[in-house]
Amino acid sequence: MELSGNVSAVVTGAASGLGAATARALASKGVKVAIFDLNAELGEAVAAEIGGVFCEVNVTDDASVDAGFAKARAAHGQERVLVNCAGIAPAAKTVGKNRETGQPKAHDLGLFEKAIAINLVGTFRCIAKAAAGMVTLDPLDEAGARGAIVNTASVAAQDGQIGQAAYAASKGGVLAMTLPVARDLMNDGIRVNTILPGIFETPMMASMPQQVQDSLAAMVPFPKRLGKAEEYAKLALFMLEHDYLNGESVRLDGAIRLGPK
Template sequence: MNVNGVAAIVTGGGSGLGAATGRALAAAGARVALLDLNEGAAAEVAAEIGGLALPCDVADAASAEAAVARAAETLGPARILVNCAGVATAGRIVGRNGPLELQAYAKVIQVNLIGSFNLMRLVAAGALALDPLEGGERGVIISTASIAAFEGQVGQAAYASSKAGIVGLTLPAAREFAPSGIRVCAIAPGIFETPMLRGLPQEVQDSLGAAVPFPSRLGRPEEYARLAMAIIDNPMLNGEVIRLDGALRMQPK
């Protein structure tokens, strides 16, 4: 899909992977709405790229519905969605203080998995009503999984299962929307330079990066954005979960 002039929505657009993807889309001529719980952070990126910043709790139906409607009013109905909003709360199923609080597990599932589905259903509904572009495409939806979906470590039960849910969602969604020309893919990043990781001591960041076979460093948000743009550009990419990890395979701990 040629994104020039096309409306796009990026969740988690105030920082990290979402901000990098918003910048890449805008640079290619897309009209970009950045959705984030932190409206101030999204507004900073939006001002930089000439986009629209909107507050949104992706796990809340009414909040997401309002944000998608507002984006459509301002920029037109979105043909592109990139789900980057997420949380990575860690915790053993049974730790030193007993079993993990159920709400802590539910929160991760709500944001990472249900939040991605929430935006998918809303953006897809809008795109289905649009005329097809050249080649029959109506839209592209990309969600963010993780290599933890396949090799979750101790303490990642909530995070890994939320990302495994995104992996499981991708193919049935692609099959459902295929007759209407909406493609659905997911990216499964390895260890990336996100705000959370940048808060760790430099020696810890270096150690994490050294575990990656090649290149032996943390992934850069711009590299995630480049893959997202490649998926959008290539009409044969559909129903696929693509690892972006430098050949990293995570160990149990």
Template sequence: MKLGSDITAVITGGASGLGEATARRLASRGVKVALFDLNTERGEALAKELGGVFCSVDVSSSPSVDAGFAKARAAIGQERILVNCAGVGSGKSKTASRDRETGEIREYPLDNFEQIVQINLIGTFRCITKSAAGMLTLDPLEDGDRGVIVNTASVAAEDGQIGQVGYSASKAGVVGMTLNIARDLSRDGIRVNTILPGLFETPLFARASQEAVAKLSASVPFPSRLGYPDEFAQLAETMITCGYFNGEDVRLDGAIRMAPR
């Protein structure tokens, strides 16, 4: 797919972090962008800067997502690109555990598990199916593409750490459905790929101490640093523009393999 002013994109989680970097990169190529996010102040400012549109969207709510797509399409037209970056992390909690001092047995809080899966996995699929339905109304471009979808998983999908089961399960689900969806949409010229980022400079790490960031950076084989959000955006752009890139799950992690803890 050739990028330009005739192409529109929706980026969920587009107001910050990986989503913001992707929106900036696509906008720099002339693409009209719509940002789906819950951070209204940040999202509206960035959309204004990029000449795009901001839509306050909760990806765990179908009415909210429907309203977001309706607003975006009315403003900039039917999207040919969807990049799913919206998601949440989680505090660490074991499947079941015993308090070493009191002997109390604790179970994993299922409401936390459900919330993470609802946002990271179901929210991603909710946006995919609604966007793909819109893409099906478009004529194919010269290269045959009707649209391209890029999802965000995590290396935790493959290297889940102790206490990370909810997050890992949600991201593994995104990986697990990528090929299925690519096959579902293949006859209609819609490609689907997923990025598994490692440790990246995002708002989450901005709150961490310098000591913690240095320790995490040293755990990355090469380059021994956190990933730059634009490096994620660069891979997303490649997945969008390379017509033979389809049905793939790609780690972007500096060769890190997460330790158990």
């Protein structure tokens, strides 16, 4: 797909981090970008910066997502691109300890369900609703291409660490559904690919002490640093532009393989 002013896109979780970098990269190509996020202050700022539109969206809520797509399409027309970056990264062991009593404490199922609801179900919800609109579009070429979707999983989907049961399960689901969703949409000309980021510079990472960030960077085989959001965006755009790349999941991690902790 040629990314240009004739294309519109929706990026979830685009008020900061990987999503914001992707929104900026798409806008630099002339693409009309709608930003889906719960953070109105940051989202409006990114939208103003790139000449896009901000839509306050909760990906766990059907009505909120429907309203977001309606606003985005009213401003830019039916999107041909969806990039899913909205997500959370909770940490809790399957069995921990009560801090007050020291007694064993089972994982909070509410936290587990929240991770699944946002990272997995929220991703699929946006995929299904975006694709339902994309199939109504005229093909872009003789092959019948209508649109492209990029999802965000994590290296934790394949080598989740201690305390990442909920996170790994949610991101593992994103990884697992990539191929079947691509197959579901193959006759509609919609490609679906997924990125598995490693340890990246994000707002959450920036809140950690510098010593911790340096320690994490040292774990990466090469280059020995944290990934940059712009590098994620570069791969996302490559996936969108490469017409033969479909049903694929790619690790973007400097060759790191996470140990138990």
